[in-house]
Amino acid sequence: MTFVKNHLGLILPLFAILFSLEYLLLFDRSLSQYEVRLKEQYSVVLVAKGADKERIIASSKLIERVDDINKTRALGKVTHSISKTQSEALRASMPDFYDIKLKRYPSGKELETLKSALLRLKGVQRVLVFEKVHDKLYGMLLFMKSNFYMFGLLIGAVGFLLIVKQMQIWQYEHRQRLQIMALFGAPLWLRSGILFRMAVVDALIAVFMVMLTVLYLPYNTQVALMTEETGVDVTALIRWQDFGLIGAVGLGIALLCAMWVVVRFREEL
């Protein structure tokens, strides 16, 4: 029982830290995926007469491409109630409409700058940026981002505090063995070997637990339902490289803990 308790003392906080790290990575990717979807759905409409497409693209680094909006579609049902000649005249007098696609989802400030830059172009009569829709979505995105980062950091901080506590317990638990081994002249590597071995085993268990949890996510019905509604593909978010990073972080933390206990050890007089 004590054996299990000793191991869980490091495994659980390490799991909390590593899972919050993986969670932040996954969430960051899902937000990026969501941002791409938002970007694809969002566009700026430009009304201009005699404007040059190349110049429109060159006016801002944010612009990915500029598509023409078909005037006939813009005129819509109006053309049915007038003659062909009148329709032609109307079409000729009408300005051109452009659909501007952006490279990424912009912030409110960036949108303002883009609008001003476009309005400065020759022939541009109007720029429609749909601020209300944009601000609502962007605000929501920022809110989600900050909340989830805070949540991840909070779990990480709790995990860190638990690890500090565990290090103090370790220091107490291993003191007797370290003391006796030192009295018999055991070199540092032998004295601390057990501690480091324990740290490595605990770290590997914690990493394995995180891997299992993450790989299980796409099969969880709640997660599946949520991703179906948001259109975020969880399977595409999981990357094998993450496990390498988590393994390195987990081992690093566990070894630092062991090192801390070894360094803090002082022979009693």
Place this chain on the structure above:
Amino acid sequence: MPSVIQAKELKLAYPRHEPVIQNATFQVETKDFVFITGASGSGKSTLLKSLYGAMPVSGGGLMVGGMDMRTLSSAKLYKLRRHLGIIFQDYKLIAEWTVEKNIMLPLMIAGYPKDVCRAQAGKLLAHVKLTHKADRLPPELSGGEQQRVAMARALAHNPFLILADEPTGNLDDYSARVIWELLQKANRELETTVLVVTHRIPELYDLSYRHLILENGVLHDIR
């Protein structure tokens, strides 16, 4: 041949305290069996600690196994300890290790292969009559049994010097007899030098020994 222990005007003091030992001058030669006695708190254990480097020398000189304890680096101190057999009053067994593994400790430190360590531990377990408890953990043993394990551990690597701090202090007669017999045997057959700190010298037959008394921080060689 240099003395195993050579103390000259040795002074031992805990930080910010009056000296526990003052001007102690004595020598212990190879094959000596030495008892140091004295009242409780007279500094016997402190003196013993200084011999294995757990208590720094405050003044004078102290040589153990030809090594100067005043200037010994920690690496050399650990090296020296690998050739000492230490028996503590409170046994100092590793609670989470089996009896057998505890006895194997000095051999593991010396770098012997596991099977050699195990064979030697087996022999010593037979000497201390605890073969049947090889797989037990120390807390499962009585005080007497734990001290016999500590005795076996102290002998495991054939040390040139055994330092024993009240080895039979609170033991039953049987365990105490086993401990004294083994110490005598090591001294006689293996020519190991033995230094025992105790408050009462046991009745030992067929043993010539030296007796040092610690009184008010001063050491007197009386035999």
